[in-house]
Amino acid sequence: MATNYLISVESLKKKGLIHQNSDTKILAVAINRVQSMNIQPALGSPLFRALLTRVSTDTWTSDYRELMDDYVVPALVSLVDYKVALLN
Numbered sequence: 001m002a003t004n005y006l007i008s009v010e011s012l013k014k015k016g017l018i019h020q021n022s023d024t025k026i027l028a029v030a031i032n033r034v035q036s037m038n039i040q041p042a043l044g045s046p047l048f049r050a051l052l053t054r055v056s057t058d059t060w061t062s063d064y065r066e067l068m069d070d071y072v073v074p075a076l077v078s079l080v081d082y083k084v085a086l087l088n
Helices: 009-015 024-043 045-057 062-087
Strands: none
Touching: 009 024, 009 062, 024 045, 024 062, 045 062
16 A cells, blocks of 8 residues: 655655755655654544545645645644754
């Protein structure tokens, strides 16, 4: 089963502090871990799965879009920046 991400590695590099030349494999692992360990427990599994579905199908309502843009993506980017910085 393919891993679904709430944010792509390319978007992460654009929005975060991570350098463009950073290894995409490491960043993908970091995104997956932050989603699993931080974002999913904060949102709850049903809401987390609903967001993953909307990301993969690109079907958004205004409430879900606001949740993603204003809360989930900034938290995800910040947490991945933090986790990756600890590797250096």
